[in-house]
Amino acid sequence: MSGVYVMVCAYRSVLPRVDLERLVVVDTRLSSIFLGRAAATIAEICFAMQLGLLVQQLGVHAGMPWVQRAAWAIPIFMVVAQGFCWHSVLTLNHITQAVESMLWAAGFSWMAALLGVIALDSSGWVNSLAIFGILCAMAFVAYVLVVDAPMYWRRYRHARERGQSYMRLDQGAHDAWHRRVRSGSWVAWKADALWLTPYFSFGVWASIAMACVPGV
Template identity: 85%
Template structure:
């Protein structure tokens, strides 16, 4: 458990260093790149905060028992960061659609973050009520957004060449890998937790009760068994997810 947490802390430092490197040395230029850089900066910073003070929202699990580990505070920060990441994805497809000369793809690209922004509402519902079923819906909406992204990138790949085609194909593979993970790991995990809660008579909270509970209650745990299942998504979230965010800064503008 301690080694995993130390790994997350090391990732936080590495990711901040990578973002600063891109800021000072990377091929950043144009309005698209500047916006990507700003959005990525928010995502990198919040992921660093959540790496150093990891938590599992519905179970109220924390590694470090401090007010900064508040479930409510962490979820609020994550909401901002995930919206920034979602906007990055939409902007990426918009950029590639612009390079490929496909105006309708540029417009359709903004449906990608729309899925993910709606998902935030379901996420908050699950965090406040302790109902895992809406957490499963949240993950499904992220999968839907990435599926739509894969479709648009497929259109771009078919109608372009060179680096635009290559990047679109890489994006398709990444998006489909994410969808496969969500469908095979995330959603089943939350569904099992929902069923387990129902079986033991889980009492769901009202939104106001849940807000107070999420702000105040923390369950410190250094037991790897308690973290193992969520570590499967937390680790790539704070590593691969951040690297993708930083990489999107380097996509050439027009």
């Protein structure tokens, strides 16, 4: 799962795009918004499963069967988020992109809560990893609440003020497959660089690290 996530991130970082704006740096067929979103869906589900497995295995080491079962709610949040993401990409409605971000934040909040339970009743490397996981999860939640979700909310409001009409799903699929707006301007990319940069750096290293945790 880590390998899939890393490979997809490599592909998407070489050919970056902003889905709803159909923004790309390199205008090729491989830069298709639809293709990139499909790859991202697979990769993000793999990453979400890694998070669930990590907490589940820490629950095993801590001797907490109910935590092991509850850990599988973590990827469920992220899988449901994919549906909202696809809706936004196909309809060009930023509000469901904001919902997607909030679902990721909810999943990480649940992860932090379970890790908190583990940290309170464990010791050694399990305790240390649980505490580290709590800090990382809450940092991500704070980022979503302060940066990510508000950005999509602003875009939704601006689109409504401009009277933007939304696409049907079939129209959006055709548009996402074919339309690309090429730009190398920093002005066009700077807002999305706030999520693209950590996604393709910290996210990748986190995925690799989870695959290398000893004892899990």
